[in-house]
Amino acid sequence: MDIFADFAARVAAALKTLYPEASDELIARAVVEPPRDPGHGDLSSNAAMVIAKPLGKNPREIAAALAAQFRTDPDVDSVEVAGPGFLNFRLDAPVWHRVLKSVDLLGSAYGQSDLGKGAKVNVEYVSANPTGPMHVGHTRGAVFGDALASLLGYVGYDVTREYYINDAGGQVDILARSAFLRYREALGESIDIPAGYYPGDYLKPVGEQLADSYGRELLDMPEAEWLPKVKDLALRMMMDLIRTDLANLGVEHDVFFSEKTLHGQGGDIDLTLAWLREQGLVYQGRLDRPKGQVDDDYEDREQTLFRATDFGDDVDRALVKSDGSYTYFAADIAYHRNKYLRGFTHMINVFGADHSGYVSRLKAAVKAVSDGAAEVDVKIMQLVRLLKNGEPFKMSKRSGDLVLLSDVVEEVGVDATRFMLLYRRNEQAMDFDFALVKEHTRDNPVFYVQYAHARTCSVFRTAETELPALDLSPEELSRAPLELLVSPADIELIKAVAQWPRVVSAAALAHEPHRIAFYLYELAAAFHAFWAKGKDDRALRFVNPEDLKLTVARLALVGAVRQVLVNGLTVLGVSAPDELS
């Protein structure tokens, strides 16, 4: 149960009874949340202040009237009006015991909801060019997209995880030519890799594979003939590489969408542009010379443009390149129309910081192709700076000067990589310090949280060895006398557990998985704090041979904490080990 949502509904009902003239919309603005200062009670609502002005009433009077409604509520111990019109509730202990009970009943479903009502959401992330293995620059977006997709699924959205393969542009031709060099190398030639080609060793296996399959056959063909064959194989092998890298990071996709399939005569791009033309959104025109650094080969010319400015963009955008082929953006418009036609009205795109200038044109495109019916939320991942003991870090092992994703995972592990990248708002540029991430101290939130989980497991192990007569089966624990949990420490910890459903909903609505990570840290802190109290006061130990009933109740509490830690870590894709070695 979500005690906050529960009371929000009760407050809304009370408002409706007292002030039938208040609109639902207005009432919906009233929230119930934990007060910043715990001295103010367990729950706090701003309902009176929100509703006062539109109704032309005094907020404290409204608050007093609301308070009167709650005096008879059996779950409410006390309710008072404070400050400018806050409504502060103190709840009876049995309410907290019911929360605990619900954790036991729901288990891994505690925190799940139907917030999303089964709505289809498309989350597009990674979408790295298929020209080599994943490097660190891709990691943050990969982890973020994966966690966000899990989070949305957790609260009842129908999520599709998608990877857009940029397999149609000029860079894949270069990939093919680079692979062709490796092919000649595999046949015994000594090669020079020109600037602008992909120099990485990871193309050697492609060359060898080509030599195996074709022998010397390709050498006699003109480029136009061998290029498609080489490209095909290179793309397949690069995508395998990428999939492996992603799998090692625990990142998955449901759909790999090939850009290539949009091209070609009568393809999606043709159809989309024809449709846009019908809408009068395409025209021939000139753009102002761009400010800032301009390429040497810039040439002012008439272009085929999309009226992005009609949809809030700063300038209209080119659809056709000087060589007559479609721009990346043209394909992307078609791609997003394709998403819309597949039924996605909610789209989320996870981009790197270098794509921030692309956001407004993409939003414009989505509005245009869906007639305003679909929306895209673009999450920009700010830069990650790799450090080791505070010094900039380079680890070029296998490929040029790029640090590979697989190097990072190998060095610090999946859990630490994922958690640390999620332990920051996506808009915030971050430092990723290898030395710190590998540390097993409080500096490192990953281990702090995992340690809390391991400790919950340890409590159960101890209970089993110290009190072998005690029945700790799930059945017995679900009959635990929770009413014995009345100490401030007990209630405090239950309150931390009670936050979970609220945190999940808020994080999902805001598309901000980092909130989960921060919550888990807080829950872990609350648990560690309780643990330490047992050092001073034997009555607060989880396992207490002098009071078996209380021990069972406490173990039920510990079990609930463990469950929530697991639920949260699962959403983030981080493991919850039973012990740390």
Place this chain on the structure above:
RNA sequence: GACCCCGUAGCUCAGCAGGAUAGAGCGUAGGAUUCCUAAUCCUAAGGCCAUGAGUUCGAAUCUCAUCGGGGUCACCA
């Protein structure tokens, strides 16, 4: 020149669909271990929430301007 992100404690960062006395970790200074993992906990000091204006009952949070830091700016992907 324009656009996007950031500016909160010495450091790294939470808090932002407005809400009460602004939080955490690190670092600093103290303290806790016959007892469930001290990989932990407790206490203290530390702040003009970059600056200036505006919006209102109320602003770290919203708006505008300014100053710093990062990213981007036909055709590339």
